[in-house]
Amino acid sequence: MTRIKEALIDELSKSVIEGNAEKAVKISQEAIAINIDAYELMQAGLMKGMKEVGNLFKNKEYYLPEVLMSAEAMHESMKILKPLVKKNAGISGVITIGTVVGDIHDIGKNIVATMLESVGFNVIDLGTDVGLQGFLESVKRDKPDIVALSSLMTATMENMKTIISGLREAGCKAKIIIGGAPLNQEIASEYGADGYAPDALVAQRLAAELMQKKSRA
Structure with missing residues (x-):
């Protein structure tokens, strides 16, 4: 069973x-049929x-078309796996996430949002090209515990700094x-951020750690 499990996760x-x-859909279905844990398939696969x-x-071995195809493969598999993931009872909280103004890329943001939801977070996805006002409105309306900013472009990095400063000046406690x-x-x-996540798994872990610190405060 272990060899079959490892082989399916690798595939x-x-x-x-x-x-x-x-192929991603077919393997996901095969793995679920023999009771391989959906969360493990998401994480390790x-x-x-x-x-x-x-x-x-x-x-620069892959370009945007290849990344989009990979993201689509993951998305189709997630349709099967996500409903089967057992929520972590020890994790809860609200996270507002968005790609900052000037950037319309959403692949990384969407993956992070999905992984955060999979462990129990309530994720408010503002989409792409979101400016300070958009984040401020969500902070006021949704009262998030964490605000997550995404940017794929060097040209829009500075916009993150402006948004973070604006949120702090407005009294945002998230x-x-x-x-x-x-x-x-x-x-x-x-930039004054409370944390940095290079990928979705780190984002998931970082968010959980921040919520644990908050609960102990």
Whole structure:
């Protein structure tokens, strides 16, 4: 069983890297049929595959069309797996997420939002090209515990800094985290963010840690 399980998880990861949605669906169905845990399939299969896609994109071995095909493969698999994931009773909270103004890319943001939802967070997705006003309105309306900003473009990174400053000046008490290809922990600290996540798995872990700290405060 272990070898079969490992083989299916590995094939699921490869199907994402290959951008093969049909294969991803087939493997997901086969894995669920023999009771492989849906969350493990997401983490060790889909997320591992998307992390490799991110590396290929970063190294310019993959371009946007390949990334979009991989994201579609993951999305189709998630339709099967997500309803079967047991929510973590120890994790709860509201997270507002959006891609900052000037950037219309949503692949990374969507993956992060899905992974956060899968463990029990209530995610308010503002979409793309979101400015300070959009985040401020969500903070007032939705009262999030965490605000997550995404940017895939170097040209829009500075907009993150403006939004973070604006949120702080408006008295926003939510923790602010950022993520995206051109970012790193040093930039996050410079911009005044509470954390940086290079990928969806780290974002999930970071959000959980911030909520645990809040509950102990």
